[in-house]
Amino acid sequence: MDATAAAGKVTREHLQRDAYLYIRQSTLKQVINNTESTQRQYALRSRAIALGWDHSQIIVIDTDQGQSGASTEGRDGFQRLVAEVGMGHAGIVLGLEVSRLARNNTDWHRLLEICALTGTLILDEDGLYDPGNFNDRLLLGLKGTMSEAELHLLKARLRGGVLSKARRGELVQPLPVGLVYDHAERVVLDPDTSVQQAIRHLLVTFAATGSAYADSGAQFRVGGQAVSR
Template identity: 55%
Template sequence: MREHLDSQLTQRALVGRAQSLGWHPERIDVLDGDLGQSAAGAQTRDDFKALAAEVALGHVGIVFGWQVSRLARNNAEWYQLLDLAALFGTLIGDTDGVYDPRLYNDRLLLGLKGTMSEAELYMMRQRLNAGRLSKVQRGEYVQRLPTGFVRLPDTRVVQDPDPQIRHVIALVLAKFEELGSCSRVLRYCKHHDIRLPRRQVSGPPPGEILWRLPSEAAIGSMLTNPAYAGAFVHGRRTSDPTRHHPDRRTPAMVRRPRAEWQCIIHDAYPAYISWKQYLANQARLHDNAQRYTEHGGLGQGAPRDGAALLQGLATCGLCGHRMRVSYRPHVHYVCDGLYRTVAEPACARLDGASIEAFVIQAFFNAIAPAQLETLDEVLAQRQRERHRLETYHQQQVSQARYDATVARHRYEQVDPAYRLVAAELEREWENTLRALRQAQEAAERFAQEPDAPTLTAEQRRQLLNLSQTLPELWHREGLRHAQR
């Protein structure tokens, strides 16, 4: 539209035709504000709305168009314009002739042109969709990649060459597997001053990596994106015409369940986690959601604060609903899932103390065979955790030092006569130096933390005999349910 102007010139030449039919130049208005806009709807076409309003006011004698049926690509708006033109005596003209919508034959011909125009748009959309789906099925469809992947010139996809980006993404995915919830991973990142990478897709620096403060939305986006499991997926989000907003050009996009995804191709990308782990993460997120209104409180829950040990975790063995806690006169676990959903009697009301005592003893029995292995795994996990954090801080310092060096070189190369440019570059250099100092301080604070807990001989003996000593530790005064 911007480079090939022949179509615009041809359409504006219709002014001469209107003059040849007797209209004075001062009485001719050209409405070209909708150029480049789809005629499938009038929501974003202000000139079409203005034309319909002028026709309804009886201010228009004739409407010219190169192909008048393209004034509207749907029959609803096209016939509305024809009804207004017939009511107020407005003529319709195109390259083939001049039509009077009040006459039966002319109205029939205009209606046929509108129907063919709408069908043409439908066929065009069908062909485009068929071509796109064909590329999707072959795995050749190019879609936007999440942060952590890079597309090479030959269209192959590899993990980002920046080890810092790969390390942080792997760290977030590993911590969710360990901690089990987005909020806990978020608090972990906040506690250790971990920032998350984000590749800009719009704005002044498109394609640049920005390091942002962690958020639950950013962590959830990583966990729910199947690309990190190496899968190419098409159809995760599709448009929903029922949610169309008048101010939006396209319908709202909604997430579809995995059963409705149009295409899944495994091992299309180099994976950060396995597909099995991805499915386990989705199941854990689903259980953590606690969507009582949508799912009736079914499924495994998440621990909640309260005076009861199993609050948020206890599930009814009869109906599968999560049980709530009643504190009067003492702790009880009550299942009223059927009462809330289908008005049936409550399933159970169980004494809290006896249920908790049974669960605690079952837990002690379950860990009895794993004594020495438990100690080794705990210590190894602490070492792996510290190594990941140490690597992260080292990479942060290296990146900040590189950014400061680049900013210094840019400032030293600028002509001092350009004071405004020099001042801006000096400000950028100061910002990078400030970021470098903050990264170094964070690394120093981490280095000052104890490397590993110091275990006395008595503590090591207790850990090696965990099944015997844990009950004593469990019932120690001052220990909260969250710690248990």
Template identity: 50%
Template sequence: MKITAEHLARGAYVYVRQSTADQLVNNPESRRRQYSLAERARSLGWSDAIIKDDDLGRSGSGISRPGSEELLAAICEGRVGAVLAIEASRLARNGRDWHTLIEFCGLVGTLIIDEDGIYEPRHPNDRLLLGMNGTMSELELSILRARSIEALKQKARRGELFLAVAIGYVKSWPEQNRERP
């Protein structure tokens, strides 16, 4: 088994994150699933799990994610036996950060655990899977972003794209469209 007494002697850290305030309000099930990973850590042998939820409502594209930074510091200090997340690739905001996390976990012997498995970054096959997961996640995000941008462009071409007006301005409609809200 990948989990050793050395891993169990260190902490199990559960990283909980939702990117926006809207997700916090409208997607409570995701948060419940993430918090339930503490129970998974206990079932795998850890006596307790440390919850890192400082990044709730913070976008991965933002400048500061204190929970992520504290987690990385704890990993580098050798205090973390395992990091748990619903989807491991969500632990980082981009490929560079993801591969840095895998590298640090490998150096200090920290496992990465998600709903699909237990990964030991020191093992070549696990490292390959983690790398592919991160690459696929980044590809998925770029495809979704491209689709969203194209949808906005199509709405703009049809004259149906309406964005918020800056404070102090009043939205007006061309004569032929006066009946629109």
């Protein structure tokens, strides 16, 4: 977006309120390994400063790291953001892209509606938008729809890969306690003899009494130490 056109959307009233930068990664693995995305999200602070906000006015909300954007459940940061916008504290909301803010159309359109009612701007990596403007809101709505569809496609792709491995007999699933995979990916007993002893005792007790908890005085050894139930 042209810098002059973007600056024209920012009014004195917007600048009197704070700028809220929302940062999110979907999984803890992404937080640890995909650090470039996180850095790009934090870098949006410079965009707010360029538009006229003071550094002290930029409030970073990054408590939703490792949380999926599929819903608001567990996303205290997003709920705080919506509340701050609703109370008229935000002049602008910044997010790297729509999917960082929400991948659910209901949540996304609720935020758009509140931003339109309170005169709050939205900025992403592509440009600056006024949700109160029909054309801007239409574009933001389309972005939200595409983000939600992308989540569906990602899930379908992952599930397809799992089913394909399962059909070939190559799908590796977590095993119950007492079983492990060997180097040939075969299921074998845990080589730890104390684990084997504990599992055998459990099975013998259940076979004899019909309950794993019936023999309250039983002892077995785990890690070289006697353990009583």
